[in-house]
Amino acid sequence: MPDTREITLTVNGKEYRREVETRLTLADFLRHELGLTGTHVGCEHGVCGACTVLVEGRSARSCLMLAVQCDGLGVSTIEGLVEGGALSPLQQAMQDCHGLQCGFCTPGVLMTLTEFLREHTHPTEAEVREVLTGNLCRCTGYQGMVDAALLAAKRMRGEAA
């Protein structure tokens, strides 16, 4: 008999209650139980960062967490980033700066940068590249998403259109 638990957690502000097998990863729970397929799985050993979500506001690799560990906690994913139905400044900057090509690593990048930009209002390029070391991209060479982070910070400071 599989070991299961009933959990209640909030994802993007909405509460969910489910019974899950205890070995189900948070990534698989979000994607297959809740149908929130925006979070992607790229390596399942915590290096590529495509599965990055925010747990209680802190970035974490959802492939290295169990769904049961999030009982009672709040999780944010890419689906929760839009602001009033419109792309957030970071999402818009990513499009403006061509920060994505295949888009597969993008959810993890967005969650990493969302946490980062909350704490850094005047980031330098070096700081952006440093925080992005936890996200692998095989398409863009990173330049576009670095530019996007800097542009988003600028816009959020009200300094650029």
Next chain:
Amino acid sequence: MKTPGLNEWFGAAVKRKEDPALLRGEARFIDDIQLPGTLHAAFVRSPYAHARVGRIDKTAALATPGVHAVIVFEDLPDTVRERPLPLLVPHPALKQPFLPFSLVKDEACYAGEPVACVIADNRYIAEDAAQLVEVEYEPLAAVNDCRAALESSSSLVHLGSDSNIAARFPVKVGDTDRAFVGATHVFREKIYQHRGGPFFIECRGAVASYDTPTSTLTLYVASQGVHRLKRCMLEMFDVGDNEVRVVTPEVGGGFGPKGAFYPEYVNLSVAARMLGRPVKWIEDRRENFMATHQERDQYWDMEIAVDASARILGVRGQLIHETGAYVPWGIVLPWITATTVPGPYVIPNFKLDVLSVFTNKIQTTPVRGAGRPEAVVTMERLMDRVARELELDPAEVRRRNFIQPGQMPYNVGIIFRDGRPVTYDSGDYPACQAGALEAADYDGFRDRQQKARSEGRYIGIGISNAVEATGLGPYESATVRVATNGRIVCYTGATPQGQSHKTTLAQIVADQLGIDPHDVDVVTGDSSSVSLGIGTFAARTAVNAGSSVHVAAAAVADKAKKLAAGMMECLEEDLELSGGFVRLKGHPDVRKSLRELAVKSIGTPGFSMAGGLPPGLEHTAHFTPEQSTYSNGTHVAEVEVDIETGAVKILRFTVAHDCGRVINPLVVDGQVIGGVAHGVGNALFERMVYDDNAQPVSTNFGEYLLPLATDVPRVDLVHFETPSPLNPLGIKGAGEGGTIPAIAAIAGAVENALANFGVTISEVPITPQRIVELLGEHALGRTA
């Protein structure tokens, strides 16, 4: 075909239509496809690089709750048991075209080769059961190196084969024997280029689903070409053309290996039919390291003959190319490598003896650059050797040997894999190098290097030039259609994995029809939408699909005007398209909407077609290039080497590239910069390591190193635009130009930084450990 007032979209930096869905997490990749009743597969794979496979005991696996089936070779349908996977590009030189079966029949030839397929309620259970399948393996001697494979004492990769040579062929022009005799200088270089892989962030995956009402098997698969995969399915299953459909959703990077037909897809299809439910398999990353095609090893043994002025008299040598256990792409990869060597230089005499050699490892097939980066590394190492020996500036040695723009079109004299002689159609190589050197402040480098030296720092600069065949034929397909409700769609066989086709192709349609790119839906990756197609790889889509879309859209525009002229009783020349209407020039309110015209175009029951026009406001085109069109580029890398640790930091990276006319500069720049990242990876980081028994060792991202945001430099881009004369839009391919020269430039820069220590670089990737070994005592630095 071009109407004044249109053509505002070609060349525009249009923001991507793909982005909103991707940014919102709403785009659908293969694992996001959730069909009701889906079962999940996991594969039992050979843990040995070479083994006889005997009895397979499924009992414990089948007894696991939630397991529906365990498929082994004997369970496969007749045609699948009889036929190995198809060889798509045969060639007479391919003497031993070994190809795998869909499951191991009795001999596993690489670690990871699939032996059994377990189907269960979910992947977790499938993996539990896969561990319980008992397989009798008799390990056999495994070949782990393609040079060792050639020795008479080597074991055979395939039992009962004649040798470990898959193919042997020469690529040549002129008379190298004569050229080398009496040459003023002859220099020899041996170069080793290590195995690596594509390592897209999204692993492979597929869902096979049998739809009973239409008797169709639909294979949803992360691929680079749905028509090719459909063709393979027809080969394997012998079913009717109407009984198979291949669909590719969003794909998270392909870089070549997702374009192949893999044994897993056959197994899923068999299981879906057998069980009457959709069956999904998503490759996990460990499988990805073992079961997705890779590229290289290559051992080069080369000689260059030059005269006293450093002019090339001839280049000759041997390439030993590792094909791995099978040859799914025949000899395409080594062929491309061999024919790329001459590059932009005048080489009147060239001879390369190419051996494609088996080893007991996953097969090598084109990965971004497709063998061309290796050729450029080899040629540019030879050029740097000449410069060093003759004490000339490396830029000058190259300058003296360039093919001049006045010599275009230039027949290199060797045959490319498209069967045509390598004929460069256009390009200005001297200007491209000059542009790159200026942007890189090459002239100021001496001073920078002196200054760094005085600070105890070692910096170096490296140049590399490449000419790349792009826009490979035979064609791509496009259907442009105005539907009867006025909505416009463009179907194409192109199958993108991040190349922005949905935007760039829409730009081309928009130009012809006088609409906005957002008013046309580009549909890719569906074998049922357009009957023929090739796919997206080898930097071919802008040329082939772009041209086909252009021709098709222009034909639709033409037809719209004809129809409108008939309805409005005026001349076609007096009409123009804009804003979704065909309008009378000068009187824009006198118009017919594309919607009205589409309705008119499908005819009315009982009435003849107007004006003898064929029905439908649509057109299908297959642009067929005469030959490849050749892009070119120059890369300049400036690096710093920490001689105490061997660490290499890229200080500056400049790319001058010419891919002809550019549909969307944002997209092209992104492709180039992304390509440079692959180059950085292959130059400094990416080594797929196997042990002496051909066991893959580096099977995770902690050990196989991809470059991070702190490793890839900002890239300075200089654009040149020499339109291609070979297609209506003047386009050349841009997808691989960021990678192809990059590795050579970085290797050259490292060598230049260490020149004072007599260090030469003849292998890639070049690691800090290797640099320290080469430096010997000098690596002690301040600790000496």
Next chain:
Amino acid sequence: MKPAPFTYHDPRSTAETVDMLASLENARVLAGGQSLMPMMNFRFAMPDHLIDINKVAELAYVRVEDGTLRCGAMTRQRDLEYSNDIGARCPLLHEALAHVGHRQTRNRGTIGGSLCHLDPSAELLNVTALLGGTLHAASKRGVRDIAINDFAVGYMTTSLDPDELLAGVSLPLPGLGEGHAFVEFARRRGDFAIVACSALVGLERDGNIASARVALSGLSHRPLRPAAIERALVGQKPTADTFKAAAAEAGRIEAMADAYVTAEYRQHLARVMTYRALEQAASRAREKAYA
């Protein structure tokens, strides 16, 4: 790459946890998960029982008392990074943490988890060795103090008994006048170090070296405190020649090899890193002397 099945337990106290460890067979403790979960996903680790201690609040704390930094095993690396106490009294630890993985891994990873995973080149392990830390193991039988030198018994194998939980670690703080350094060589940012070297140097009033401590990781299965090198430094002038001599000795220490890195290269890096660490630590000590 899905984990094999297990029975999940989530205790709320140390007492509950050690009860479980005493009674459950083939049990693993889940802390930050950054090391254990990959192993479970690869099925290199297949515990029958997974004891998740993320809800044992009493195991997460950072306290400075009596010249000692005391950390609960469940203290997140991120919280160590952001601790003002540590910034003030042990900046060496912050310097080491800058090399530990990535933002996302430090958010979840813990000091206890890192110490128990015992990767030979783990930065937190190195600093613990440098400072001569003491680990506190809890079990039903009570609390046992383990000196850091006694903690590793083999490659990635701790001396903890199967029923013991690492509850916390005490790190004697550096002397106020000691200059610190943490240097490492890794292939990429955030990667495990190939070789890491930390150092603490104290100077006499006449400028000579009063005390020297060096911890070298990556040569052996645990960080090394080369006593002979440390002793030889005392009384020397903090000059390039002194550092060279110490570095050369460090370069002679036997090193391990693997599929990627030779023993010779590790030894070479030990020499280079030791030089750099001593140079930096001495320089900082001098700054403090003149402050």
